[in-house]
Amino acid sequence: MIFIKSYLKIENNFTEIDSYNGKLSDDFYIEGALVIKINEVPIITTENWDLIDQLWSYLVDGLKSVSVNNSFQSYFPDQP
Numbered sequence: 460m461i462f463i464k465s466y467l468k469i470e471n472n473f474t475e476i477d478s479y480n481g482k483l484s485d486d487f488y489i490e491g492a493l494v495i496k497i498n499e500v501p502i503i504t505t506e507n508w509d510l511i512d513q514l515w516s517y518l519v520d521g522l523k524s525v526s527v528n529n530s531f532q533s534y535f536p537d538q539p
Contacts, residue, residue: 466508517533
């Protein structure tokens, strides 16, 4: 089973994106995290937070690449 949840980083706390109603402090750099578990094994956690909108974009592009049998690798958007 695959578990995926998106979070926004609001004032150094992670809030589920589905339950957030407020304004973003910067709508160009949206900090957040993905939590991805496969068979209850953590793959990505909130410790790996970054720019959540860009991270999702990278992952979607990667899934499109893998779906046509191409390889894919990526870094987190705002990490060295």
